[in-house]
Amino acid sequence: MDLDTVRTFVSAADAGQFQEAAAELAVTQQAVSKRIAALERDLGVRLFTRTARGAELTIDGQAFLPHARELLRVAERAVASVRAGSRPLRVDVIASRTAASGLMRGFHSAHPEVELDVVTLFDVETAVAAIRSGTIDASFRAVAVPGRPLPPDIASIRVLDEALQLLTGPAHALAGARSVTIAQLAGHRIWMPGIVPGTEWAAYYDDLVAEFGLTIEATGPNFGSDALLDTIADTPALATFMGERTRLVWPAGHGLRRIPVTGPTPVYPHSLLWHRDNPHPALATLRAHLAATTAGHDAAGTWTPGWVIAH
Secondary structure (H helix, E strand, O other), rough: OOOOHHHHHHHHHHHHOOOHHHHHHOOOOHHHHHHHHHHHHHHHHOOOOEOOEEEEEEEHHHHHHHHHHHHHHHHHHHHHHHHOOOOOOOEEEOOOOOOOHHHHHHHHHHHOOEEEEEEEOOOHHHHHHHHOOOOOOEEOOOOOOOOOOOOOOOEEEEEEEEEEEEEEEEOOOOOOOOEOOOHHHHOOEEOOOOOOOOOOOHHHHHHHHHHHEEEEEOOOOOOOHHHHHHHHHHOEEEEEEEEOOOOOOHHHOOOOOOEEEEEEEEEEEEEEEEEOOOOOOOHHHHHHHHHHOOOOOOOOOOEEOOOOOOO
16 A cells, blocks of 8 residues: 555545645645545545535545554654664674673663664674674674685774683692793693684684694583583683683682783684664764774784784
8 A cells, every 4th residue: 555645645634625735745736636546446435525615534534544544653663663773773792791792781881872782693604694684783703714704795893802811620730820821721621612613713713723732622512601610610631711801600619710821812803893884873883982992902912813804
């Protein structure tokens, strides 16, 4: 059903005259008549009868009027739902305990007026497809994985280099160290069951292993961070890597240690991805906030894979 004809019908019904409806709609009286006639043909009924005083609704016209008003209200709500700035900014943070989630919490504190919808998507291909389809507005990722450059319509900016720390149980050989060098980790078993082949973080840790001769094991099912912490606390031979901004809470009896890694410090590069044509005004606000509140990258004494986008 043509909404212009419905709008014309409602205007004519309210005005009681086609001439006044034409003036309100900024069209000719002839155009109003043609629209009403077209609507009557579509519905198969007469909506108005002409009188000396103008136009009066027929019984069918009276029955149709409240529904016509509702059609226009629904149409307005539909347009408003996608009008720039009228819907929440939808951002993918990969996981709720990561540094990206912390960055979005900081943004929300600084800009409580911006309505947010935070989601967690798994891999970069899924995130990029969601950005391109408009399902989400932005995603935090480490870009770009070797051999898989971003599509030209996807923009990115590096927003945070997150230092990795060594997480050990109280009986681990390195548990008492205030810091460890990356060379000291050679020969120690680092257990990371959450690494999935083909993901960006798998590419990152593959390069870390190749660069420094580390032993990273991804064996066994991934039961989540709580199970990982239980195992690390109880197994002196195992340690794991943890981002310094990853938020975790464990029982006091676990006695876990988070130990800085130096010489160099491996850092995980977080970038923000978005579609170049995305008009959502809050997206620009988010990018400005991240630029103003996050530290620089490629600092002296740090390491990232060579494939990471520098800007």
